[in-house]
Amino acid sequence: MGATKRVWVMCGLVVGLSLTMTGAARAQGNSLMEVPKGLPPLPVPADNPMTEAKVELGRMLYFDTRLSSSGTISCATCHDPTMAWTEHRATSKGLDEQVGERNSPTVINAAYMTSQFWDGRSKTLEEQALGPIENPVEMGHKMEVLTGQLEEIPEYKKRFADVFGTEVNKEGIAKAIAAFERTVLSGNSPYDQYQAGDKNALTEAQVNGMDVFMSACATCHTPPTFSNGRFYNAGVGADKAKPDEGRKKVSGKARDTGAFRVPHLREVASTWPYFHDGSVEKLEDAVALMARGGNDSPGLSMMMKAVRGMELEENEIADMVEFLKALSGDYPVVEPPKLP
């Protein structure tokens, strides 16, 4: 089937969907922005309204390797726009080749997630952005040192003054990066076109797959974002010597052991490998794992057990794979900017 991918190459000023605001949206601190077909209104925090200058500053910071202590790693190293804003590695390699324990999720549509990280330990993109900069395994920088370094670069100094009316500080870094990330959206997929009335947008297999998906998977992978934002144990990695505790580390509750936030599935055909540990390479295998109700685990979610009870057939699983390919639509492939 193959969706035609429209690509926004942003150079100089940010163009395209991201900042076409309606007059009304401008008046309301632009919480309403035009988003690709099929996506709900974009949630924008009242204290971080979107402006072109802020998004452009965020784009610079996102691609700037000076945000890492070694000067070699940027956000784009692990969330590469040319790899669907993720990286095709099971787990990330950060500073000094140190390998982390979790798979890098895509930045695409992260703006819609009600929490960030596989265990949901950050509430917002603003809060999330500061994590990797100071994480010793990722970018390993010290925030006081970094803000001082950026303040010495005249263009950054000027842009922070223009956008926030302040010196370079961590709140501004977080807000600018988050505003930039809110422009990284995927919608207008064959699925969205079908929903909007174009009955030819999906193949017969995809329509069949959609029906199976809506009955077996959509309570957790709920359209239109394809995540309900909650945490479940699907048994992934449960057979490891020391399984990742997942959500339990955040909530402290034993019943959250091995539970992870439901990932959204937009662009899922391009965001391999899959699951919190990147343990599955192929979409077919990821869907098969889910369709058989997850892997055996003492804490397996009741809702995964319910999927198990459905005993989905081979052809239904194959059709669901086809359906998930119909969630690939338009997303911006942003070029690295010229850095000061």
Ligand code: HEC
């Ligand atoms: C060394 C690789 C690496 C770098 C560098 C990195 N990230 Fe990440 N990112 C990850 C991994 C791995 C996770 C998941 C970690 C977890 O869940 O515990 C993640 C999670 C995220 C998430 C959460 C997405 C979701 O769906 O929950 C966002 C957003 C994000 N990173 C943005 C950024 C930004 C912005 C930067 C730069 C300031 C950055 N990352 C730098 C590897 C990286």
Ligand code: HEC
């Ligand atoms: C009980 C909630 C729940 C149900 C029902 C469910 N999933 Fe999931 N899904 C999850 C969670 C949680 C993960 C992440 C698990 C992990 O990494 O440990 C996940 C991960 C995935 C992934 C990997 C995505 C990625 O980016 O890594 C795919 C694909 C997927 N599910 C498809 C399906 C399909 C198809 C169905 C229906 C047969 C389904 N899921 C049913 C909760 C659910």
